[in-house]
Amino acid sequence: MTAQQEIPPHLVDQNKGPAILAICSTLTVVATCFVAARLYVRAKILSRVGLDDWLILVSMLCGYLMLGLTIAAVRSGNGRHFATLSVEQKSGAILYTIAGFCPGILSFGIPKLAVVALLTKITNPSRAHRIFLWLMTSGCLLILFGCVIILFSQCTPARSQWDFSVKGVCWDRWILVYYAIVAGNISAAVDLYLAVYPAVVLYNLQINMKKKLALSVALGLGSIATAVAIYKSTRLPALASPDFSYDTSDITIWTSIEGNSIIIAACIPTLQPLFDLLLGRRVLGSTGEQYYKGYGSRSGMKTPNHIELSSNSENKSASRHRKMGVHDVTIAKDSQESILGSENEQGGNGNTTSEQKPRGSHWIQRTQDVTISYEDQVVEEPTVGERRGV
Incomplete structure (x- = not known):
């Protein structure tokens, strides 16, 4: 050439x-x-x-x-x-x-x-x-x-x-x-x-x-x-x-x-769920393959924005009730989104159940405080004699 x-x-x-x-x-x-x-x-x-x-x-x-x-x-x-x-x-x-x-x-x-x-x-x-x-x-x-x-x-x-x-x-x-x-x-x-x-x-x-x-x-x-x-x-x-x-x-x-x-x-x-299955334990947590049975199934899906990166700190969301006469007032921390949890970690009503949340599994939650104002209502406690029917 x-x-x-x-x-x-x-x-x-x-x-x-x-x-x-x-x-x-x-x-x-x-x-x-x-x-x-x-x-x-x-x-x-x-x-x-x-x-x-x-x-x-x-x-x-x-x-x-x-x-x-x-x-x-x-x-x-x-x-x-x-x-x-x-x-x-x-x-x-x-x-x-x-x-x-x-x-x-x-x-x-x-x-x-x-x-x-x-x-x-x-x-x-x-x-x-x-x-x-x-x-x-x-x-x-x-x-x-x-x-x-x-x-x-x-x-x-x-x-x-x-x-x-x-x-x-x-x-x-x-x-x-x-x-x-x-x-x-x-x-x-x-x-x-x-x-x-x-x-x-x-x-x-x-x-x-x-x-x-x-x-x-x-x-x-x-x-x-x-x-x-x-x-x-x-x-x-x-x-x-x-x-x-x-x-x-x-x-x-x-x-x-x-x-x-x-x-x-x-x-x-x-890929964390795949690593967990291959290793038989949570990469950043402490649970095994049992955790992923049914993980992310559509039957329990209520919130579409959940994601599968699921090694998390303790779930801080809880409800506290205070009885006032005949009314129940709830003060809650409403979770905006489970950052690293899964859909099947929630029950049908959005609450975690002991069967669905394996031992050692935790969530990270973004929370928003909801404040409820109320007026105290005095409820008289019965005396000891009244409780005994005296």
Whole structure:
């Protein structure tokens, strides 16, 4: 091939293709195992599949699509130096590489929505904060998708980017690079916020430090995606490189790492029931497999916002009654949401029963004090003689 003579001989044999396939395939398989475990917990153990599960499933499908396009790009020459490729290989490498960026971006953008769907169920934020979380992640996804729009619209016609028989007019490639860097940093900031937010909520709960740290780590693993997104931003100038097929290899690898890592991080907090069943005991508590028989069944489901992370402190909700004449007045702490309990830990009337709540199992409850004002009514106690009928 004459093109191989245009670069130094020692560069001809350089090929990142095998590394691309090995890393992307391995990460996709690992992420698939975590998603399968998550769906098993939700569908089999808890008998409930929620919005966050469907979002994770869509993200995983995007990961598969990216992997397929990455394989096609490597077969066309991606990972090798651009000058060593034939015209047909150059065309295929460019086409499949930029096509793979679209599902790749969705694979780490959509899981942010799944994380919000999970956090809003277990942290019970205010309505304003709930709206903020959804707008923040949705806006981030739209900003990230802007990279795809610029990528395919920077040349007119778009196919002139990979079809060398078509002449087109293109923008400066650094416009895409600068936009992608900004979008990547915004994505990293969102991941960091979603990792820190549950830790702040857990810090204010009355549970021991060991459980607090374990839950904070489980819910804050998205911080790994923050580090990945920041590093990937340093590789984005390769989008403007004349050696496109070789220099963009790192972007492909780190896009796969970011997408699969956030999918895995989003799945880990939901897997405690599976760990408990495998280990025969509560990971953060003290009960075994018997606890999960019928766990999350729909028959006893009264409150849809319960979640299965179920290692908790003592349930503080109780009712105290004070008799006043012929009236009973109840002063209660009304639970807003069982943060880490399950539906079957409640009876049909919402109260815990001794049969349904296993020994050693506790709940974390967000509580709201309800104050009832009343006037004391004097009830005369009978004398000793009156009680004896004297």
